Amino acid sequence: xxxxxxxxxxxxxxxxxxxxxxxxxxxxxxxxxxxxxxxxxxxxxxxxxxxxxxxxxxxxxxxxxxxxxxxxxxxxxxxxxxxxxxxxxxxxxxxxxxxxxxxxxxxxxxxxxxxxxxxxxxxxxxxxxxxxxxxxxxxxxxxxxxxxxxxxxxxxxxxxxxxxxxxxxxxxxxxxxxxxxxxxxxxxxxxxxxxxxxxxxxxxxxxxxxxxxxxxxxxxxxxxxxxxxxxxxxxxxxxxxxxxxxxxxxxxxxxxxxxxxxxxxxxxxxxxxxxxxxxxxxxxxxxxxxxxxxxxxxxxxxxxxxxxxxxxxxxxxxxxxxxxxxxxxxxxxxxxxxxxxxxxxxxxxxxxxxxxxxxxx
Amino acid sequence: xxxxxxxxxxxxxxxxxxxxxxxxxxxxxxxxxxxxxxxxxxxxxxxxxxxxxxxxxxxxxxxxxxxxxxxxxxxxxxxxxxxxxxxxxxxxxxxxxxxxxxxxxxxxxxxxxxxxxxxxxxxxxxxxxxxxxxxxxxxxxxxxxxxxxxxxxxxxxxxxxxxxxxxxxxxxxxxxxxxxxxxxxxxxxxxxxxxxxxxxxxxxxxxxxxxxxxxxxxxxxxxxxxxxxxxxxxxxxxxxxxxxxxxxxxxxxxxxxxxxxxxxxxxxxxxxxxxxxxxxxxxxxxxxxxxxxxxxxxxxxxxxxxxxxxxxxxxxxxxxxxxxxxxxxxxxxxxxxxxxxxxxxxxxxxxxxxxxxxxxxxxxxxxxxxxxxxxxxxxxxxxxxxxxxxxxxxxxxxxxxxxxxxxxxxxxxxxxxxxxxxxxxxxxxxxxxxxxxxxxxxxxxxxxxxxxxxxxxxxxxxxxxxxxxxxxxxxxxxxxxxxxxxxxxxxxxxxxxxxxxx
Ligand SMILES: Nc1ncnc2c1ncn2[C@@H]1O[C@H](COP(=O)(O)OP(=O)(O)OP(=O)(O)O)[C@@H](O)[C@H]1O
Ligand SMILES: [Mg+2]
Numbered sequence: 001x002x003x004x005x006x007x008x009x010x011x012x013x014x015x016x017x018x019x020x021x022x023x024x025x026x027x028x029x030x031x032x033x034x035x036x037x038x039x040x041x042x043x044x045x046x047x048x049x050x051x052x053x054x055x056x057x058x059x060x061x062x063x064x065x066x067x068x069x070x071x072x073x074x075x076x077x078x079x080x081x082x083x084x085x086x087x088x089x090x091x092x093x094x095x096x097x098x099x100x101x102x103x104x105x106x107x108x109x110x111x112x113x114x115x116x117x118x119x120x121x122x123x124x125x126x127x128x129x130x131x132x133x134x135x136x137x138x139x140x141x142x143x144x145x146x147x148x149x150x151x152x153x154x155x156x157x158x159x160x161x162x163x164x165x166x167x168x169x170x171x172x173x174x175x176x177x178x179x180x181x182x183x184x185x186x187x188x189x190x191x192x193x194x195x196x197x198x199x200x201x202x203x204x205x206x207x208x209x210x211x212x213x214x215x216x217x218x219x220x221x222x223x224x225x226x227x228x229x230x231x232x233x234x235x236x237x238x239x240x241x242x243x244x245x246x247x248x249x250x251x252x253x254x255x256x257x258x259x260x261x262x263x264x265x266x267x268x269x270x271x272x273x274x275x276x277x278x279x280x281x282x283x284x285x286x287x288x289x290x291x292x293x294x295x296x297x298x299x300x301x302x303x304x305x306x307x308x309x310x311x312x313x314x315x316x317x318x319x320x321x322x323x324x325x326x327x328x329x330x331x332x333x334x335x336x337x338x339x340x341x342x343x344x345x346x347x348x349x350x351x352x353x354x355x356x357x358x359x360x361x
Numbered sequence: 362x363x364x365x366x367x368x369x370x371x372x373x374x375x376x377x378x379x380x381x382x383x384x385x386x387x388x389x390x391x392x393x394x395x396x397x398x399x400x401x402x403x404x405x406x407x408x409x410x411x412x413x414x415x416x417x418x419x420x421x422x423x424x425x426x427x428x429x430x431x432x433x434x435x436x437x438x439x440x441x442x443x444x445x446x447x448x449x450x451x452x453x454x455x456x457x458x459x460x461x462x463x464x465x466x467x468x469x470x471x472x473x474x475x476x477x478x479x480x481x482x483x484x485x486x487x488x489x490x491x492x493x494x495x496x497x498x499x500x501x502x503x504x505x506x507x508x509x510x511x512x513x514x515x516x517x518x519x520x521x522x523x524x525x526x527x528x529x530x531x532x533x534x535x536x537x538x539x540x541x542x543x544x545x546x547x548x549x550x551x552x553x554x555x556x557x558x559x560x561x562x563x564x565x566x567x568x569x570x571x572x573x574x575x576x577x578x579x580x581x582x583x584x585x586x587x588x589x590x591x592x593x594x595x596x597x598x599x600x601x602x603x604x605x606x607x608x609x610x611x612x613x614x615x616x617x618x619x620x621x622x623x624x625x626x627x628x629x630x631x632x633x634x635x636x637x638x639x640x641x642x643x644x645x646x647x648x649x650x651x652x653x654x655x656x657x658x659x660x661x662x663x664x665x666x667x668x669x670x671x672x673x674x675x676x677x678x679x680x681x682x683x684x685x686x687x688x689x690x691x692x693x694x695x696x697x698x699x700x701x702x703x704x705x706x707x708x709x710x711x712x713x714x715x716x717x718x719x720x721x722x723x724x725x726x727x728x729x730x731x732x733x734x735x736x737x738x739x740x741x742x743x744x745x746x747x748x749x750x751x752x753x754x755x756x757x758x759x760x761x762x763x764x765x766x767x768x769x770x771x772x773x774x775x776x777x778x779x780x781x782x783x784x785x786x787x788x789x790x791x792x793x794x795x796x797x798x799x800x801x802x803x804x805x806x807x808x809x810x811x812x813x814x815x816x817x818x819x820x821x822x823x824x825x826x827x828x829x830x831x832x833x834x835x836x837x838x839x840x841x842x843x844x845x846x847x848x849x850x851x852x853x854x855x856x857x858x859x860x861x862x863x
Contacts, residue, residue, distance in 0.1 A: 205731075206729065206731070207728050207729055207731060208723060208724075208727075208728050208729075208730075208731045209728075211712075211716060211720070211723060211731075212724075212728070214709070214711070214712055214716075215709050215712065215716075215720065218709045218710060218711045218712060219705075219708070219709050219710065221705060221706055222700075222705070222706050222707055222708065222709055223709065224687075224688060225666075225668055225688050225698065225700060225706050225707075226688065226692075226720050226721045226724055226774075227688050227689035227692045227721065227724040227725065228689075228724055229687075229689070282711075286711045287711050287712070341378070342418050342420070
């Protein structure tokens, strides 16, 4: 019975997702017991007159959007390079500045200027990520060290670009992108996550990106001897991360309808790395599950929202978050996993022995 | 429990997901004996050793070690080492980016002040005594696989141990190194050390061992004194087949020597690791590179495949000029290469058996043309059957297979690409006797029936004499001779290697 269950988990590939799923379920149950109204979803009319869904769950999913998108890209970089990019927040601020700079060149935001701004935003993020990628893939610098450069100077670059502290944006297009599209009651950023997810899923379906990335991450030398170009695969992972960062930056800018080079996507790098880890991905590279990282992002956001809902003071939230995250990460560690399997084996062996002994009697 | 036993294991059980690796296995090691542990690939030899040294936790059974009151509970290799059990594992477990001296002494300093100067001196002494061609301050990764293996052995032997475990220590060594290892083993034996010796070379077993324990499919077949178990019976016990079934295994196919169209031709090809050389191979021909350790045989074939940085030379594939500067070029030109060091260059340990088998073919099909799951499964199934790969399922990570079965997976990977020219560097390393013959047969069959050109390298000269119709002899990174026809005898090969007249 137990054997059947574990092989089912393996087959469906759910084995790796066991921990994040369990964590999510426990968090949901905890909230259900604590306060069932936590889950209530109401239709409300927002300040621009649209009727929208509102409630804690919607807020969680909505607020986690930028994190979820970056976590997807971070998963790829982690898998291919065996390290993490800590400059995602800073590069997001740079890309966001270009986005705002373009939009600000005209009086009002129009569809045309928006498309141009989106393209420029994506290109900027990709270009800066290529810089990181080149340091990592070509010059073989540890990802954390390589991305430390933009991590520390990225936000200054963002400030030079905009030239003022917090340029403001307004208009229906910004509202539609940052909040909701009139007639659709679900916040737009959620659709952005779905879109990025679909694009990545398509890439995995139509190319060998998954096989190549995992091969490079596990054994780069062997991958090369099988005709894979590790440098190109690592660079590609940074390009894709760049696109994710651009999307996250636009979500952040449109939601606030302003750009603050200091606070846009601030501290998101640590949460993104955590999301990847909670998702059961090996931070040393190799096998990966994007779905795990997305769940990791929602777990982190749900945790934050739960703590605030419990009126935990802002200064303490980080500490509580850390405790829960340690538990999740340790529960998914190889040591604990091995311990659990060897315990179940022993129990099974013991059962067999006793039943055999009974048979003899 | 005999009182001269240094080590007694009783009723050892070990279950891995999908595999019962050990089922109630007993094993006894006496003082001053060399005890061969034999069995086919995946029989459970390495697992038994890893359970003993605390790498894996056993699910059941008991272990007693001389000098320890009651049952011994060993939870880590470090604890095993403290009890006087020194181990050389099948896959080299040293740290490639440390120096030779650091590798010799790491984990053995027991909290004293560390005097690296002394260690370096001591290491140099050991290296000289054993004739290992390495320097104490050299980074281990810059040494050849064989030298790394020697360093691992030297490290274990240098520890003051009462049990020495050697899991396939000779798989990449030459006759000369093997002889040296054997005299070392005999010396330790006379001092009362018990030695567990795992190998697939039957002659080596009969040369040094006193006793043999045979495992099959995780179960104990029996323990025998060496004089009670002739070689044919040993093979029969390992494979669980009657002697009659074995007879036809000895018959391997016919060698083909007729020169036909040239498939691959290189002029003054060189790489960062090899000196310039000329080489060509005909359609359907099997040739070999031979020479002592460090003679450059592996480096030469790596140059052909573009595995190291190619520095010069002209290459023609089927008469057409071809530029090969990286592995992908070689693959597109129809060349396949099974590398010597399967752990470093071959397996992608965390990926499944299926992904490892289809990898090269998938890369050749291209980034934008992924195979369907069904196709991959069919290919993997086919080769798991053909090569008799022992695995719980296609989805099992290849790293958890036994050493010999990992080797078969990589072989499957290259056979699947159906290259025109296949380079096999030590394809039978770590492979059991039965399968070894099967692979030799397969090589000859591919050459005769599919007209594949094959370069076959092996540290066993007999194996090369059986399969190759032309042998290229190397010394000091230079080609010093080429043997064909009736020159293909062991004596002639040895003479050419040693530098006699050609
Ligand atoms: N870590 C592991 N996880 C899962 N299965 C394993 C693991 N290690 C070994 N096995 C399985 O246990 C069985 C015995 O493997 P083992 O390595 O002991 O074989 P072996 O006798 O040493 O073979 P070889 O001669 O090829 O080295 C094999 O079927 C192998 O697939
Ligand atoms: Mg083994």
